[in-house]
Amino acid sequence: MDMRSEDMLSGDLSPDGRPAGPIDLQAEFTESEIGSVLDALDAELVGLKPVKLRIRQIAALLLVDRVRARLGLTAGAPSLHMSFTGNPGTGKTTVAMRMAEILHRLGYIRRNHLVSVTRDDLVGQYIGHTAPKTKEVLKRAMGGVLFIDEAYYLYRPENERDYGQEAIEILLQVMENQRDDLVVILAGYAERMETFFRSNPGFRSRVAHHVDFPDYGDGELLDIAGRMLAGQNYRFSASGEAAFRLYVEARRAQPHFANARSIRNALDRARLRQASRIFALGRPLSVEELTTLTEEDILASRVLTQGGALGPAGQGG
Amino acid sequence: MRITQGCFSFLPDLTDAQITSQAQYCIEQGWALGIEYTDDPHPRNTYWEMWELPMFDLADAAGVVRELVACRQAHPEKYIRINAFDSTHGWETVRMSFIVNRPAREPELVLTRQEGPGRNQIYAMTVRPAS
Numbered sequence: 001m002d003m004r005s006e007d008m009l010s011g012d013l014s015p016d017g018r019p020a021g022p023i024d025l026q027a028e029f030t031e032s033e034i035g036s037v038l039d040a041l042d043a044e045l046v047g048l049k050p051v052k053l054r055i056r057q058i059a060a061l062l063l064v065d066r067v068r069a070r071l072g073l074t075a076g077a078p079s080l081h082m083s084f085t086g087n088p089g090t091g092k093t094t095v096a097m098r099m100a101e102i103l104h105r106l107g108y109i110r111r112n113h114l115v116s117v118t119r120d121d122l123v124g125q126y127i128g129h130t131a132p133k134t135k136e137v138l139k140r141a142m143g144g145v146l147f148i149d150e151a152y153y154l155y156r157p158e159n160e161r162d163y164g165q166e167a168i169e170i171l172l173q174v175m176e177n178q179r180d181d182l183v184v185i186l187a188g189y190a191e192r193m194e195t196f197f198r199s200n201p202g203f204r205s206r207v208a209h210h211v212d213f214p215d216y217g218d219g220e221l222l223d224i225a226g227r228m229l230a231g232q233n234y235r236f237s238a239s240g241e242a243a244f245r246l247y248v249e250a251r252r253a254q255p256h257f258a259n260a261r262s263i264r265n266a267l268d269r270a271r272l273r274q275a276s277r278i279f280a281l282g283r284p285l286s287v288e289e290l291t292t293l294t295e296e297d298i299l300a301s302r303v304l305t306q307g308g309a310l311g312p313a314g315q316g317g
Numbered sequence: 318m319r320i321t322q323g324c325f326s327f328l329p330d331l332t333d334a335q336i337t338s339q340a341q342y343c344i345e346q347g348w349a350l351g352i353e354y355t356d357d358p359h360p361r362n363t364y365w366e367m368w369e370l371p372m373f374d375l376a377d378a379a380g381v382v383r384e385l386v387a388c389r390q391a392h393p394e395k396y397i398r399i400n401a402f403d404s405t406h407g408w409e410t411v412r413m414s415f416i417v418n419r420p421a422r423e424p425e426l427v428l429t430r431q432e433g434p435g436r437n438q439i440y441a442m443t444v445r446p447a448s
Contacts, residue, residue, distance in 0.1 A: 111377050139375060139384070142375070143377020143378075182379075
């Protein structure tokens with residue numbers, strides 16, 4: 001930061017002899033361009049209040065730490081390992097993908113890259129296979145973010161000789177000793193993560209940030225649907241949107257509701273119906289017709305027509 | 318006797334920070350890094366022992382340094398080098414190789430001459446352990 005002259009004259013010196021006058025955090029904030037990252041996060045992700053709040057807190061802490069470090073007030077790198085818990089489709093993976101970029105912009109990690117793994121990538125198939133596999137993944141993730149999806153699968157209490165334990169031990173060791181090199185994000189459904197943390201207390205104490213992803217409200221889901229469609233160059237007709245509002249309400253009451261993921265699946269199926277509907281028209285089409293999802297595309301859904309009689313996959317129709 | 322082979326070997330030994338940034342350079346060139354060690358620094362000994370497997374798909378040098386630390390711990394009194402392999406078509410070879418660890422007392426290379434048929438001189442280099 002540019003020390004202004006009145007700061008220089010304040011005469012108050014920090015331990016390393018540099019002036020420690022009033023510090024303009026706002027200027028620091030503007031300079032770091034963190035604002036644009038956070039604003040983009042706010043604009044592009046619907047809802048998720050607690051998540052955004054936590055990210056802002058982390059951003060503030062890193063910023064303050066940076067200013068403090070400049071004055072010789074070292075505090076050691078904060079531990080940024082996180083756990084994301086929440087129901088299916090609440091945006092855990094999406095946020096994790098953004099996390100690498102955010103932490104990189106904040107200067108906490110050196111590379112803007114994220115390695116996304118599941119149990120299969122970490123745990124081996126036979127004795128002696130797990131350690132090299134886990135280490136290889138860790139090496140690839142160094143300098144960035146390691147995202148472990150459905151982390152509870154690492155621990156299988158029913159099989160005491162499961163190799164998952166070995167992967168967990170290596171992970172814990174790296175999480176502790178190489179905090180500067182790697183940020184680990186664990187994600188999964190809330191209750192199962194709770195069990196996982198209970199049986200691996202080492203993990204709980206090394207994960208500093210437990211972020212809970214709330215379910216989306218109906219309005220938020222509609223908003224998400226609108227954005228998904230816009231991204232694919234589709235839109236609802238006015239009646240189509242009203243129909244989709246009904247759909248969301250009906251779908252929520254049914255089992256296996258997966259928030260944004262259910263919405264995406266519903267939209268994909270609506271696109272299928274729209275395609276066959278306009279195909280059956282058998283006449284030249286306008287661009288308008290190609291891009292509009294109407295009421296009939298939505299109302300034909302089994303969720304609405306059969307009062308929730310779902311297929312075996314529980315996907316809704 | 319100080320063994321010189323590979324890059325930077327006429328310079329003072331690289332510090333860990335320098336090794337890290339050299340490794341980072343290699344990663345940014347898209348080269349795969351491998352760590353090798355040996356106790357026989359003879360120039361004709363091209364087959365050093367591999368430490369673990371070569372590392373592909375790294376993004377940051379921290380992964381290499383981690384392995385190097387482990388290798389140094391296991392073999393503090395051996396030569397360790399980092400090789401950077403370029404798999405680009407047309408190269409497919411080691412593009413860079415540098416020594417990152419040496420024994421405290423290095424062995425000596427001794428040149429011996431031998432008279433061959435027709436007063437032909439035959440030269441041989443042998444490694445004499447550090448005395």
